[in-house]
Amino acid sequence: MFEEVAKTAEGDLVINVGPQHPATHGVLHLLITLNGETIKKVEPHLGYIHRSIEKMCESLTYRQFIYVTSRMDYLSAHINNHACALCVEKGMQIEVPDRAKVIRVLMDELTRIASHELWWGAMAMDLGAFTPFFHAFRERETINDIMEETCGARLTMNYMVPGGVMQDLHPDFQRRVKEFLVLYKRKIHEYDEMVTGNIIFQNRMKGVGYISPEDVISYGVTGPAARGSGVSSDIRKLYPYEIYDKLQFDEVLETAGDSFARYLVRLREMDQSIRIVEQLIDNIPEGDFQAKTKAVLKLPKGEFYTRVETARGELGVYIVSEGGTTPYRIKFRSPGFSNLSALDHMVRGGKLGDLVASMGTLDLVIPDIDR
Amino acid sequence: MYERIITVLPVKKIKEKKQNITVWSFADISKTIDQWLNDWVGATWATVFEMVIAGVCVIGLFALLGLVLVIMERKVAAWIQIRLGPNRVGPKGMLQSLADTVKLLVKEGMTPDGADKFLFNLAPFIAMIVAMLLMAPIAFAKDFQMWDLNVGVLYISAVSSISVISILMAGWASNNKYSLLGAMRSGAQIVSYELSAGLSVLAIVVLTGSLSLTDIIQSQQNGWWIFKGHIPVIIAFITFIIAVTAETNRAPFDLAEAESELTAGFHTEYSGMKFALFFLAEYVNVFIVCAIGATLFLGGWMPFHIGSWEGFNHVMDYIPSSIWFFGKTFFLIFLIMWFRWTFPRLRIDQLLNLEWKYLLPISMINLLLVTVMAIMGWHF
Numbered sequence A: 001m002f003e004e005v006a007k008t009a010e011g012d013l014v015i016n017v018g019p020q021h022p023a024t025h026g027v028l029h030l031l032i033t034l035n036g037e038t039i040k041k042v043e044p045h046l047g048y049i050h051r052s053i054e055k056m057c058e059s060l061t062y063r064q065f066i067y068v069t070s071r072m073d074y075l076s077a078h079i080n081n082h083a084c085a086l087c088v089e090k091g092m093q094i095e096v097p098d099r100a101k102v103i104r105v106l107m108d109e110l111t112r113i114a115s116h117e118l119w120w121g122a123m124a125m126d127l128g129a130f131t132p133f134f135h136a137f138r139e140r141e142t143i144n145d146i147m148e149e150t151c152g153a154r155l156t157m158n159y160m161v162p163g164g165v166m167q168d169l170h171p172d173f174q175r176r177v178k179e180f181l182v183l184y185k186r187k188i189h190e191y192d193e194m195v196t197g198n199i200i201f202q203n204r205m206k207g208v209g210y211i212s213p214e215d216v217i218s219y220g221v222t223g224p225a226a227r228g229s230g231v232s233s234d235i236r237k238l239y240p241y242e243i244y245d246k247l248q249f250d251e252v253l254e255t256a257g258d259s260f261a262r263y264l265v266r267l268r269e270m271d272q273s274i275r276i277v278e279q280l281i282d283n284i285p286e287g288d289f290q291a292k293t294k295a296v297l298k299l300p301k302g303e304f305y306t307r308v309e310t311a312r313g314e315l316g317v318y319i320v321s322e323g324g325t326t327p328y329r330i331k332f333r334s335p336g337f338s339n340l341s342a343l344d345h346m347v348r349g350g351k352l353g354d355l356v357a358s359m360g361t362l363d364l365v366i367p368d369i370d371r
Numbered sequence B: 001m002y003e004r005i006i007t008v009l010p011v012k013k014i015k016e017k018k019q020n021i022t023v024w025s026f027a028d029i030s031k032t033i034d035q036w037l038n039d040w041v042g043a044t045w046a047t048v049f050e051m052v053i054a055g056v057c058v059i060g061l062f063a064l065l066g067l068v069l070v071i072m073e074r075k076v077a078a079w080i081q082i083r084l085g086p087n088r089v090g091p092k093g094m095l096q097s098l099a100d101t102v103k104l105l106v107k108e109g110m111t112p113d114g115a116d117k118f119l120f121n122l123a124p125f126i127a128m129i130v131a132m133l134l135m136a137p138i139a140f141a142k143d144f145q146m147w148d149l150n151v152g153v154l155y156i157s158a159v160s161s162i163s164v165i166s167i168l169m170a171g172w173a174s175n176n177k178y179s180l181l182g183a184m185r186s187g188a189q190i191v192s193y194e195l196s197a198g199l200s201v202l203a204i205v206v207l208t209g210s211l212s213l214t215d216i217i218q219s220q221q222n223g224w225w226i227f228k229g230h231i232p233v234i235i236a237f238i239t240f241i242i243a244v245t246a247e248t249n250r251a252p253f254d255l256a257e258a259e260s261e262l263t264a265g266f267h268t269e270y271s272g273m274k275f276a277l278f279f280l281a282e283y284v285n286v287f288i289v290c291a292i293g294a295t296l297f298l299g300g301w302m303p304f305h306i307g308s309w310e311g312f313n314h315v316m317d318y319i320p321s322s323i324w325f326f327g328k329t330f331f332l333i334f335l336i337m338w339f340r341w342t343f344p345r346l347r348i349d350q351l352l353n354l355e356w357k358y359l360l361p362i363s364m365i366n367l368l369l370v371t372v373m374a375i376m377g378w379h380f
Helices: A002-006 A053-058 A065-069 A074-092 A098-126 A131-151 A173-196 A199-205 A213-219 A259-281 A335-341 A343-347 A352-362 A366-370 B002-015 B027-041 B043-080 B096-106 B117-133 B152-160 B163-173 B177-208 B213-218 B230-247 B272-297 B310-318 B321-340 B348-376
Strands: A013-017 A029-035 A038-045 A302-309 A314-321 A329-333 B139-141
Touching: A013 B177, A029 A352, A038 A343, A038 A352, A053 A065, A053 A329, A065 A074, A074 A098, A074 A302, A074 A314, A098 A131, A098 A173, A098 A259, A098 A352, A131 A173, A173 A199, A173 A259, A199 A259, A199 A352, A199 B348, A259 A352, A335 A343, A335 A352, A335 A366, A343 A352, B027 B043, B043 B096, B043 B117, B043 B272, B043 B321, B096 B272, B117 B152, B117 B163, B117 B272, B139 B213, B139 B321, B152 B177, B152 B213, B152 B272, B163 B177, B163 B272, B177 B213, B177 B230, B177 B272, B177 B348, B213 B272, B230 B272, B230 B321, B230 B348, B272 B321
Parallel strands: none
Antiparallel strands: A013 A029, A029 A038, A302 A314, A314 A329
């Protein structure tokens, strides 16, 4: 019996982390080769939650397929919908009203904050601190309540449609967002006191999961994971969409390239999102929330690509149209997939405990990887 | 020089004049029972009955402590995590752990295929037996002690070392890689941290000049060691708390059952009552190490006295000794629970670094300081 436990080709221990495992936050399967506690190889196995969303989209009309994309990266559902709506608008050359643009950006940024809040809690929980999870949810629930009031849903909102947003903002929206801003500013220092400044946490994170800027580019890592290595990759700054070019916010960059740098980037990014929300919440222009569009949308023949910055990185939507009411072929470039590919590079030679520290900072959402 | 140590220490002990503490004693009750049994069934059977009574007391206390500590942990966690915690079963959810126990009792205790059945089923009992054995020399109140052992401290450090065997056994016999990793981590951890726990306990032994827990408590009549022993004893106390947190596998040192890395570590394959025994043993171990900490550093059941405040001291004496003991113990338990819900987990190499590079040298030098202090009689 004891021989069976230890037996592998080179005498290493191969363990399966997942598909059911607390650290993977979903049905990710990692095949880990261990030498004692040291990781020799990590091999991600995908497909446990593959729902063939891209294929499903081919049989759905341009109005319908957006709803399916909420189920990809469920933590930034608004931003996924936004990317798809942008792509259809690009093809149809629909001019979106100013009010809709502002509402979309507001919703995107609130989603980003909510997503980072959840990530922060889950990150701390991966490292064995359970309390931050509940503290993160305290603020996140407020955002979910705001979403619920305006969009009717808390997680898969399906609020963005080609030409604008589904319905106008709830009358209470501005008041409740301002309440949230007050709450956030009153509580955010707790995040630093509880986790960031903790010596155990810093020791676990610093120098762990290092990835160089060159490797970031060659693996196609995007989002906060890339910015932690000092690679400027914020689509909102580099290829501004909607009204991001008119807004005042900074791209958060850290140069250390380790888990702690990626952690700091995400934490500081929440502050930047708060800045954007503060700029917009009192300046929502009057007007239509949706452009007048035809009942049946038909994209002209051709290929269309848009990209947006989700909470996890760059989301690309690529539509090939044959001129019909449904896309001929659709492809999503999801951030999680590329980020996961760098995991092996990051954790090789580290300890088993470093795996969760590195994987946590990549902020993987498994349905986003598998689609 | 060596002889001087030996001669000085007892002198110091004799110097403390024996005050008559007016704390209410359990000795009256136990003596009455002993007398009655001896009159009724004779000396031999009286001893047998007394042993049975003591055994029932230990088992009862074991179960009761498990229930109380589990609900306490959940309530403390809820309080720290801004939520309510269990609040459905019984008044304010206080019977929740009773309901959980019933659930665990009726659950099937599975033994996985390929497991070493004998060792797999034996491991939880060893964990429990160790926890029960450790209760013997602890003085729960004045004259309320199962076994007044003259080498109580030695007994505790010897018996508590056995607990690592149950964890290694469980991890090894489960035929599960997570369990094996957890057991190996735990083995390295417990063996390392026993050193600094032992050294910090030795500080008090050196000051008292006795290994008996009763003597150690008696020596704190005029003040607890944490107040009498200057900074070295405070250092020893802090080292002790860190080391026993690690020894009982509690967060931030819960690497043996690191949830996000090893799912449940060494007890991944256990279910039903066998899991519950591990669970109970963990909590009772926490109680025991806190009780030892309270006995050694916080005066056990000794009431809190301030120098020459006669009135104040008199009032303190009226509080029953068991309340003093349990109050101090539960304060330390609360401290350890607070750690658990505040800190992230250490990594295995950091864990061992902390012990071998920091705690062990510190407690060694500290022991030297305490010894010098004891020889020179610098403590109060």
